[in-house]
Amino acid sequence: MAEPQHTSSNGAAHSDADSEYASEKMPPKRLQRFDSLHMEAGKIPGGSTHAAKVGWATTLHLAFQSIGVVYGDMGTSPLYVFSSTFTNGINNTDDLLGVMSLIIYTVILLPLIKYCFIVLRANDNGDGGTFALYSLISRYARISLIPNQQAEDAMVSRYKLESPTNRIKRAHWIKNKMENSPKFKVMLFLVTVLATSMVIGDGVLTPCISVLSAVGGIKQKATTLTQGQIAGITIAILIVLFLVQRFGTDKVGYTFAPIILTWFILIAGIGVYNLSKHDTSVLKAFNPKYIVDYFKRNGKQGWISLGGVILCITGTEAMFADLGHFNVRAVQIGFSVVLFPSVLLAYIGQAAYLRIHPENVANTFYKSIPGPLYWPTFVVAVAAAIIASQAMISGAFAIIAQSQVLGCFPRVRVTHTSTKYEGQVYIPEINYALMILCVAVTAIFQTTEKIGNAYGIAVVFVMFITTLLVTLVMVMIWKTSLLWIALFPVIFGGAELIYLSSAFYKFTQGGYLPLVFAAILMFIMATWHYVHVHRYNYELQNKVSSNYVAELASRRNLARLPGIGFLYSELVQGIPPILPHLVEKVPSIHTVLVIISIKYLPISKIETSERFLFRYVEPTDYRVFRCVVRYGYNDKVEDPREFEGLLIEHLKQFIHEESFYSQGGDHLTEESGDAIEPYAGVQEARLSKSFSDRIATFPPNGSIDEIQTIQREMEDGVVHMLGETNVVAEPNADFFKKIIVDYAYNFMRKNFRQPEKITCIPHNRLLRVGMTYEI
Known part of the structure; x- marks a missing residue:
């Protein structure tokens, strides 16, 4: 069957625009008949692009917000970088020039060049993070472990990006290699999950080290406070921070942005003061030869100290992970105009101070503050440290939301906190889990030294992936030239591996912490996805014969209940095994039955007009339909009433359009070879009219009765039927598989949110259909 190339609306009925059809001189040819799912897939030509122009006012508004959400982590690094680098004190003040040079070029190389100007371009329709990269790659190669890909997916307007060059052959060769290698698919998935787990782990470590470092400065004035008391104050602040997350990134960003901007002004000003007062010769650190001299002089100790230097770019991944909350240009402006110069001046000022007072390296930041500015700076430092935590907390929310809809995390409630900006979400379960872990880590370690060792590993690991x-x-x-493809991993990956090797040197001194977090999270995500894939394969292998509904139609003892039934299944190919199970237990079906598969595509958002794909299940007069409802991983799922209205409206449009195809409908399109060519200019006009207006203008034969029946049954109500599938390992499965499926997975399934709680289906219209799957 030829692939369709036409662009037909779901509701191909008639409005004023349809009168244009009558005026056209069209040949009286009968339409070719295509599969209805293919017919529905290409409705909107072009669609809206993710790269839609955003005005400068909005961009600057978002850039201001990003200062409060994205850059707090990197902005508070001056609190602890020099103390973490010179853990044994400063033996030679010339070492300060080497470390300062390392800081300068690390910040330029990784956050500025790599992230600001390269990685941010690799966004998925405006969304960033590890899963966004994975979903972007999976659109160009069939690397998903769930076999639910359809030809219609590629017809979604945002699905593909234009290639900037013509280097096609190499890209196709690599694509084919990836698609034909099951091991590569699994490896890529595990690498993605590892990076995701590390970023979520950062959401634990960032608040601990940032707030603890800031609060620790009070010992300079309140010398009687013990470290345990400082840890207690830190814990209290952290609890308050997590409690305000429910107000949303939009409000939190606006609240924090002025504070963090004040922080940047303060640290830049203090840096200039220290530079002019103590030693302007530290500006020589812009010469990279001091890096070479530093390693010659210190050898292995110089390499070990890199574990402290890398902390100057903590929070860099937040620029990418939080991208969906803002936009590329806003994040670039925030970094280049505010953070970059402020932080560099802060480090340069500290280096100038330490050249004169090397003995104060353990508390460099607070010791270098001019006396009258101590208390104002302390207050702003604590506030800025709280804000530093916000970047990775927001990133953790965004990544969990993405991984959940891609079948890689148990069900949690994702709340969209802003009607103005996409991607701003809050997840209560994750928020409180992070809070508990932060409190535990702070209470156990109480100092920043071991937390810093752990932090370095988490930061660089994610950056390397x-x-x-x-x-x-x-x-x-992108199909970039081979030279640039080679330089990117060699330069940036090489630098990151050097830093990572140094961070791992302190593995036993707290460095194991992020790996423990990552191992737990990877186990949860991999277990959930493993069973999710096998459950889907079970439904695929046990799908019902296409003749099943015809057999039901011939049964006289099968009652038809009033109203519309929505039967949910993940299967997008054919009739799921849950249907005959339902009929067997309750020997009746609704007058109108819609078998719904909710499917998430590897794309951030899908237009509502492109969301619903329908197909008749024969015989057509039995009123059983298949429907695939497609969402992007950042789409907000409608409430039940809105969802019902949208689906029924599109179902009516489908019936109307299908009637034209079944009767020839040659006034709509004309045949041209194997493709059906659309008549341009009528699409928007059609969609701009309500469905009732269009069918009143020019109703097709045979569709009105069916549409009226759908409307009558809609008034009788909609019943949602959810499959309550109990998944168990098959009897001959090995011991490990039984542990994963029967215990680990089922424990998560019972203790995380149930499907009806995610979709908020009212209990009085919910029917659970129980069934056991052996995998």
């Missing part, structure tokens, strides 16, 4: 995934994007999607 991002380098690998962006390299794949450069090869397959």
Whole structure:
């Protein structure tokens, strides 16, 4: 069957625009008949692009917000970088020039060049983070472990991006290799999950180290406070921070942005003061030769100290992970105009101070503050440290939301906190889990030294995985020249591996912490996805014969209940096994039955007009339909009433349009070879009219009665039927599989949110259909 190339509306009925059809001189040819799912897939030509122009006012508004949400982590690094680098004191003041030079070029190389100007371009329709990269790659190669890909997916307007060059052959070769290698698919998935777990782990470590470092400065004035008391104050602040998350990124960003902007002004001003007062010669650190001299002089100790230097770019991944809350240009402006100069001046000022007072390296930041500015700076520092936590908390929310809809995390409630900006979400379960872990880590370690060792590993690990995934994007999607493809992982990946090797040196001194977090999270995500894939395969292998509904139609003892039934299944190919199970237990079906598959595509958002795909289940007069409802991983799922209205409206449009195809409908399109060519200019006019207006203008034969029946049954109500599938390992499964499926997965399924709580289906219209799957 030829692939359709036409663009037909779901509701191909008639409005004023349809009179244009009559005036056209069209040949009286009968339409070719295509599969209805294919027919529905290409409705909106072009669609809206994710790269739609955003005005400068909005961009500056978002840039201001990003200062409060994204850059708090990097902005508070001056609190602890020099103390974490010179853990044994400063033996030679010339070492300060080497470390300062390392800081300068690390900040320029990784956050500025790599992230600001390269990685941010690898966004998925405006969304960033590890899963966004994974979904972007999976659109160009069939690397998903769930076999639910359809030809219609690629017809969604935002699904594909234009390639900037013509280097196609190499990209196709790599694409084919990836698609034909099950091991590569699993490895890529595990790498993605590892990076995701590390970012979520950052959501624990960032608040601990940032707030603890800031609060610790009070010991300079309140010398009687013990470290345990300082840890107690830190815990109290952290609890308050997590409690305000429910107000949303929009409100939190507006609240925090002025504070963090004040922080940047303060640290820049203090840096200039220290530079002019103590030693302007530290500006020589812009010469990279001091890096070479530093390693010659210190050897292995210089390499070990890199574990402290890398903390100067903590929070860099938040620029990418939080991108969906803002936009690329806003994040670039925030970094280049505010953070970059402020932080560099702060480090340069501290280095100038330490050249004169090297003995104060353990508390460099607070010791270098001019006396009258101590208390104002302390208050702003604590506030800024709280804000530093916001970046990774927001990133953790965004990544969990993405991973959940892609079948890689148990069900949690995702709340969209802003009607103005996409991607701003809050997840109560994750918020309180992070709070408990932060309190535990702070209470156990109480000092920043061991937390800093753990923090370095988490930061660089995620950055290195991002380098690998962006390299794949450069090869397959951007189709960049081989020279740039080679330079990107060699330069950036090489630098990150050097830093990572140093961070791992302190593995036993707290460095194991992020790996423990990552291992737990990876186990949860991998277990959930493993069973999710096998459950889908079970439904696929046990799907019902296409003759099943025809057999039901011939049964005289099968009652038809009034109203419309929505039967949910993840299966997008055919009739799921839950239907005969339902009929067997309750020997009746609704007058109108819609078998619904909710499917998430590897794309951030899908237009509502492109969301619903329908197909008749034969015989057509039995009123059983298949419907695939497609969402992007950042789409907000409608409430039940809105969802019912949208689906029924599109179902009516489908019936109307299907009637034209079944009767020839040659006034709509004309045949041209194997493709049906659309008549341009009528699409928007059609969609701009309500469905009732269109069918009143020019109703097709045979569709009105059915549409009226649908409307009558809608008035009788909609019943939602959810499959309550109990998944168990098959009897001959090995011991490990039984542990994963029967215990680990089922424990998560019972203790996380149930499907009806995610979709908020009212209990009085919910029917659960129980069934056991053996996998």
